[in-house]
Amino acid sequence: MFKRWRKPGDEKITNIPSIPAGNPNEINIQLPVEGYVAMSPYAMYNQSDLRVADTDFIRCRQISLQYDLPDAWVNKIGVRRASVNASLANPFFIAFDKAWEGRDPETANWPARRTVSCSLTLNF
Numbered sequence: 001m002f003k004r005w006r007k008p009g010d011e012k013i014t015n016i017p018s019i020p021a022g023n024p025n026e027i028n029i030q031l032p033v034e035g036y037v038a039m040s041p042y043a044m045y046n047q048s049d050l051r052v053a054d055t056d057f058i059r060c061r062q063i064s065l066q067y068d069l070p071d072a073w074v075n076k077i078g079v080r081r082a083s084v085n086a087s088l089a090n091p092f093f094i095a096f097d098k099a100w101e102g103r104d105p106e107t108a109n110w111p112a113r114r115t116v117s118c119s120l121t122l123n124f
Contacts, residue, residue: 015050054097055105059112063088074122081123089115 004016028038045051064087074082090112095105104111 016045053099053105055095056097057093057095057105059093059106060091061089063091079122079124081121083121085117085119085121087117089113089117 003014005011005014027040029041029044031037031039039047064085066083066085069082069084071081074080091114093104093106093112095103097105103109106112
């Protein structure tokens, strides 16, 4: 809404309508259609194609990495096998429509929670 129309001439640089003064529920504009159809400026903006964005995106849900420690190392401490594991959930997503401005199209404004887990596995 910071990019909205504020003064005459702004209509040349923005397609976001102004916010009319008064109660928006009492302001109705007659639409150029057959019969009487009127809508508030807010309803027209909310139902316009200005608020439509492409939701095509790519999301990486999980990345995992495992490293098996060399036998020469683990045998010295009396272990048959040892591995170190790391996992990252929701590391990134790519939204193809710039209208999202970095927001997550799947959750709107809430980013998917990123979690990290690490583990050490020892077999005796």
